[in-house]
Amino acid sequence: MKKSSTSVQELPGAAGHLPHPPPAWRPRTDPAPLLPDPEPYRVLGTDAAAGADPALLLRLYAELVRGRRYNTQATALTKQGRLAVYPSSTGQEACQIAAALVLREQDWLFPSYRDTLAAVARGLDPVQALTLLRGDWHTGYDPHEHRIAPLSTPLATQLPHAVGLAHAARLKGDDVVALALVGDGGTSEGDFHEALNFAAVWRVPVVFLVQNNGFAISVPLSKQSAAPSLAHKAVGYGMPGRLVDGNDVVAVHTVLGEALARAGRGEGPTLVEALTYRIDAHTNADDATRYRAGDEVEIWRAHDPVRLLEHELTARGVLDEDGIGKAAEAAEAMAARLRDRMNAEPVLDPMDLFAHVYAHQTAQLREQAAQLRAELEASADEGSEESSDEGSGEGRAEGSGETR
Amino acid sequence: MKKSSTSVQELPGAAGHLPHPPPAWRPRTDPAPLLPDPEPYRVLGTDAAAGADPALLLRLYAELVRGRRYNTQATALTKQGRLAVYPSSTGQEACQIAAALVLREQDWLFPSYRDTLAAVARGLDPVQALTLLRGDWHTGYDPHEHRIAPLSTPLATQLPHAVGLAHAARLKGDDVVALALVGDGGTSEGDFHEALNFAAVWRVPVVFLVQNNGFAISVPLSKQSAAPSLAHKAVGYGMPGRLVDGNDVVAVHTVLGEALARAGRGEGPTLVEALTYRIDAHTNADDATRYRAGDEVEIWRAHDPVRLLEHELTARGVLDEDGIGKAAEAAEAMAARLRDRMNAEPVLDPMDLFAHVYAHQTAQLREQAAQLRAELEASADEGSEESSDEGSGEGRAEGSGETR
Amino acid sequence: MTTVAVKPATMAEALRRAMRDAMAEDPSVHVLGEDVGTLGGVFRITDGLAAEFGDDRCTDTPLAEAGILGTAVGMAMYGLRPVVEMQFDAFAYPSFEQLISHVAKMRNRTRGAMPLPITVRVPYGGGIGGVEHHSDSSEAYYMATPGLHVVTPATVDDAYGLLRAAIASDDPVIFLEPKRLYWSKAQWSPDEPAEVDPIGRAVVRRRGSSATLITYGPSVPVCLEAAEAARAEGWDLEVVDLRSLVPFDDETVAASVRRTGRAVVVHESTGFGGPGGEIAARVTERCFHYLEAPVLRVAGFDIPYPPPMLERHHLPGVDRVLDAVARLQWETES
Amino acid sequence: MTTVAVKPATMAEALRRAMRDAMAEDPSVHVLGEDVGTLGGVFRITDGLAAEFGDDRCTDTPLAEAGILGTAVGMAMYGLRPVVEMQFDAFAYPSFEQLISHVAKMRNRTRGAMPLPITVRVPYGGGIGGVEHHSDSSEAYYMATPGLHVVTPATVDDAYGLLRAAIASDDPVIFLEPKRLYWSKAQWSPDEPAEVDPIGRAVVRRRGSSATLITYGPSVPVCLEAAEAARAEGWDLEVVDLRSLVPFDDETVAASVRRTGRAVVVHESTGFGGPGGEIAARVTERCFHYLEAPVLRVAGFDIPYPPPMLERHHLPGVDRVLDAVARLQWETES
Ligand SMILES: Cc1ncc(C[n+]2csc(CCOP(=O)(O)OP(=O)(O)O)c2C)c(N)n1
Numbered sequence A, B: 001m002k003k004s005s006t007s008v009q010e011l012p013g014a015a016g017h018l019p020h021p022p023p024a025w026r027p028r029t030d031p032a033p034l035l036p037d038p039e040p041y042r043v044l045g046t047d048a049a050a051g052a053d054p055a056l057l058l059r060l061y062a063e064l065v066r067g068r069r070y071n072t073q074a075t076a077l078t079k080q081g082r083l084a085v086y087p088s089s090t091g092q093e094a095c096q097i098a099a100a101l102v103l104r105e106q107d108w109l110f111p112s113y114r115d116t117l118a119a120v121a122r123g124l125d126p127v128q129a130l131t132l133l134r135g136d137w138h139t140g141y142d143p144h145e146h147r148i149a150p151l152s153t154p155l156a157t158q159l160p161h162a163v164g165l166a167h168a169a170r171l172k173g174d175d176v177v178a179l180a181l182v183g184d185g186g187t188s189e190g191d192f193h194e195a196l197n198f199a200a201v202w203r204v205p206v207v208f209l210v211q212n213n214g215f216a217i218s219v220p221l222s223k224q225s226a227a228p229s230l231a232h233k234a235v236g237y238g239m240p241g242r243l244v245d246g247n248d249v250v251a252v253h254t255v256l257g258e259a260l261a262r263a264g265r266g267e268g269p270t271l272v273e274a275l276t277y278r279i280d281a282h283t284n285a286d287d288a289t290r291y292r293a294g295d296e297v298e299i300w301r302a303h304d305p306v307r308l309l310e311h312e313l314t315a316r317g318v319l320d321e322d323g324i325g326k327a328a329e330a331a332e333a334m335a336a337r338l339r340d341r342m343n344a345e346p347v348l349d350p351m352d353l354f355a356h357v358y359a360h361q362t363a364q365l366r367e368q369a370a371q372l373r374a375e376l377e378a379s380a381d382e383g384s385e386e387s388s389d390e391g392s393g394e395g396r397a398e399g400s401g402e403t404r
Numbered sequence C, D: 001m002t003t004v005a006v007k008p009a010t011m012a013e014a015l016r017r018a019m020r021d022a023m024a025e026d027p028s029v030h031v032l033g034e035d036v037g038t039l040g041g042v043f044r045i046t047d048g049l050a051a052e053f054g055d056d057r058c059t060d061t062p063l064a065e066a067g068i069l070g071t072a073v074g075m076a077m078y079g080l081r082p083v084v085e086m087q088f089d090a091f092a093y094p095s096f097e098q099l100i101s102h103v104a105k106m107r108n109r110t111r112g113a114m115p116l117p118i119t120v121r122v123p124y125g126g127g128i129g130g131v132e133h134h135s136d137s138s139e140a141y142y143m144a145t146p147g148l149h150v151v152t153p154a155t156v157d158d159a160y161g162l163l164r165a166a167i168a169s170d171d172p173v174i175f176l177e178p179k180r181l182y183w184s185k186a187q188w189s190p191d192e193p194a195e196v197d198p199i200g201r202a203v204v205r206r207r208g209s210s211a212t213l214i215t216y217g218p219s220v221p222v223c224l225e226a227a228e229a230a231r232a233e234g235w236d237l238e239v240v241d242l243r244s245l246v247p248f249d250d251e252t253v254a255a256s257v258r259r260t261g262r263a264v265v266v267h268e269s270t271g272f273g274g275p276g277g278e279i280a281a282r283v284t285e286r287c288f289h290y291l292e293a294p295v296l297r298v299a300g301f302d303i304p305y306p307p308p309m310l311e312r313h314h315l316p317g318v319d320r321v322l323d324a325v326a327r328l329q330w331e332t333e334s
């Protein structure tokens, strides 16, 4: 609404072109505070660890253990044909758990396809979280219930959504922050750029967490970006970039917590890059040996997020064998429940195909629904409906269903 | 092809999770050399001016004067209905001229719709450069002739083209650099992001010049970006960013020259932000008083690119009244020629509509061409073809044709 | 409700008024896009909205169409009703991934839990002397995307009514604005605007008995003119203005064609793969035994949109419509 | 040339071989896309190309589809022949601005001075149990964009021949690969591959006299199966595999329909606004007086592509094709 007359700097005299720098558009903010530290922030194994709240650490530990078990269980379910595909977050549990636990009730999480664990740790029923990957529906839950946006498969497209939601909440005067997750590969998409720019220009209460796990399917980071770090991208939008050890759950929790608090204070968005590693293949269908050397995995295993915290807790005497055992038991129970529930055949209604295309079914969809209903009735009469194998699964083979 | 085992840093011992930072993905390059200087680079009015080659300065001066006259002439042509629309580069001539003159014969220029002057200064026939804006065809020239890509209207889309062309040239072993122009508004598009990222990852010999003229139609820079400067975006791609006084033709020429040389040496791309100002409205059809205060324009007029260089040259005694007059005369002659040629009715062949859709006309297009031919013959028989006013121009009014 | 004709108003004014009234009635309606605020849009359709409702309700965005639409998705997720302006048809293309993969699908993906009441206003079509990329007719892309409603007004009244209906809709609506009709005028009272028409209803603009012209948006005035001219040839043409491409009003269209026995689909979009194929096919499916001749199509040629000086050769005009009518096999008539 | 059947080969192998042979013959052919290098693509279609020709000829790109296609445009401007792989149908959408505004138009914009011989390979369609956004049929978008060629193979032979033709074409070609046929097999000799077919020719896959099934890509095997099943009902169906959606082979299609007098268009893409409307309309325009019944369409429903466990209800199968054939008004026959 206001006409622009912003940063133009008055010149001493109209005639004096010469000794003056160009009148406007000079650097408006100091880049220094936006630059990430050269070393990723760490807590575990540093002096900062001493200051951490033991209750929080124990909670994080229990969740990490459950999270790891969730990952192995979901992977097992693919082998039993109970999931169409599973993109594991094994090795990235610190990011997943910290992201889930750092959020307040009213905040929103914007996950990608790899982030079902974060959704589950935030309180979502794992069966609902896995609906997409089981294949009975797309989004298996009401996003409003736990304030978790649908798992996003088209890369980086969820980032502008997070910006828009947090922007809307602020316009309505609500104290809500959005946390959006994206992978290292996703940072190359135009949507990443546009989302961060909108967020910074409008000072939207949103935090972007890049889980840099080193790979986008087979493509290593070195073919994805030449930036000093992905966190350095923040500078180009005028927001601070933070670099954190993504396997150090306490560090991720702390950095995200600070960023969320900053956002909540109206100071705008932050870009956080968590350095982590995708221990498993891209999904169960992928063959990672085609593109990476095994020793890399071993090196990262030595920096395992669960073990890192366990070491800290046992060294401090906060956790003992008994506690470790209890955590493992709880995780095992969760896995058993999950396995049982996923083994139950989901109840499907083919008519759902037409139920939610529009608020009001169009005449055309009513016709098509009637057609399918008639077909189903006819085949039920023949008693052949359930055994029909036409279509689905046909042509599955190497490579198919590999990505998601 | 090679399996990744890149930046992973060996850990001292497999068991030792603790005191170690995360094993990989740490900052790979030092961001410091990538950061632009806080002050835009200037030559005129500084000590550096003394070192500049007088012959180059005189050449730049003559081109600036011609360029300014070209802008006023083209704007006049819109009033006479000889151009459908003209997006003037008045005030930005230093960028246009420096970009054109700094390129070598074999290099490529990727202009946007506002950059016809750069194309003309590179040697393109101004009538051909203005074809798009006159409306008789889209691109009025063979891009290969002067190695000037078609003027790009969809914002920032020309940037990946520049990257691809320069990449291809390098793959073929040719010593070719591409210079791509984009506006401050265009930097917000996803294509900007993707192009710069590809360029940096592949170390493509390309230079990106952002003419930051403060506005994207009505939207001021402050609503476009919160970055310290647009040049700071370079850091996020791992390429150097340079900030330059965009009204100081010598400074722009120098900075672009260095960036092009760097690219030519195989050291990769550079992002250059030139600080300048759009003195005229967005196009002749735009009304800039709706969104900007007049004093801003006056302040920038005092930093006029033509006058800045003129002052330098006269102060150094390289240019006198006579020289100024001669430059003005040459510019006037160019303008008169342009006016005359643009006053001639362009010769149009409606059958061209079908000539270049595909290499080989499809059966369908042959049918459609025959239909149009028959219609044209029928209306020629009625003698009404030339006076037909059906369609074109209909409904023109305020706002229409405003942007391009 | 009958409208009280106070003074001639343009379609542009009716559109502006529709947004204004929607914003005044419903605080969740937000307008966003490039230059929509201070400038009031390059076609001035949002003129005055920022002044009346503030920058937060009518917002100049950064220049990034995927970002604009993606941000609107997020706003809609939180309960707002965003009205997005795409500056020109071709500049909506960067937003297609957001449109196809999210806007059109979100309600379905979430079993109705997350509807997206977004209106995307797209000025479309040619005839205004625009340079390349400023005159595309992109409706085929939207029509082929289930989950979207696609509407386009041809009159000042409908501009108001349909835009109100689009903004009120709980589903995403692509609102196609025929650029060359922006300054078309009609007697129209902004103080007593026409009732909000439900989306999905075609309207017979002219009654006739010889053949039906099926059309929409910028081609409606062309068809009405053609129908007038056809009287000289002895043809009494019916003109159906579809208004809503999705959902499609099969009932109105089929009823007309059954009555007349002949039909021509007229639009400016390219013919091959354009809307006319779908329309002709579904009319034929429903009216086969009533048809005296195949449903013909008059459309833009299958070429990229021409430069300003040649566009009149591309745009379907009265003569081409009459030519097609003449080819409706009148000789076979009893 | 007759092919010597050496061993059963998959469509995936034929596609790979087509690229390999093109790259070996012409150093200007470059393959680029996500994961096409080291991994050989998620469907392994580019397997071995980087090993044989090096990273510069078969290149893993950053993850950005507009960037990939835009870069390919620049490469083509400099005389290369880029072959772009889009990883899945829906992930081509981010590149639509580059595709519509540049790839399709560049030759025209420059009066032929700057042709863009780019092949865009798009795995498309469903039936492989893919989660959302992995099974779209996007051909309607491409068909509605003048300046593109759009082809899709249904057989192993055509996979090789059409891809060679696409890469050799001086125009941009959208090469749609039916995902669920990747692993379909045929006797095929990679050492003596079939001649390169010119783009734009449909082929009659099965001769018949009762009615014509017009189809392409993943629905060709469905139609052939339906034709076999139809024999039991006393129908002798002709099956036309379009192969090329643009340019469209009106001649072959119309000749068939004139002969049989009845036609059904079958495709997996959604019906409304999908390719079937265009096909049915143009067949009707050309064959009206030969038709005993309206041209019917069997297509995917007008819904977002369903989740894996429900996709079989969406995909047009043999039964739906036969149902449509049964509705071709046989009773009216003399
Ligand atoms: C727009 C888009 N393009 C391509 C894909 C296919 N795809 C799925 S996952 C993936 C790699 C993603 O890498 P990254 O962002 O690093 O996330 P990660 O898988 O490592 O968690 C690709 C290319 C997609 N889902 N969306």
Ligand SMILES: Cc1ncc(C[n+]2csc(CCOP(=O)(O)OP(=O)(O)O)c2C)c(N)n1
Binding pocket: B114, B153, B154, B155, B182, B183, B184, B185, B186, B187, B213, B215, B216, B217, B278, B282, B403, B404, C034, C063, C087, C091, C094
């Ligand atoms: C993709 C796209 N979106 C929108 C437009 C409409 N448009 C034309 S010029 C312009 C402003 C461009 O601003 P900037 O990049 O700063 O360049 P300048 O006009 O200042 O040279 C806009 C929004 C366009 N041409 N392309």
Ligand SMILES: [Mg+2]
Binding pocket: A183, A184, A185, A211, A212, A213, A214, A215, A216, A217
């Ligand atoms: Mg990754």
Ligand SMILES: [Mg+2]
Binding pocket: B183, B184, B185, B211, B212, B213, B214, B215, B216, B217
């Ligand atoms: Mg600008």
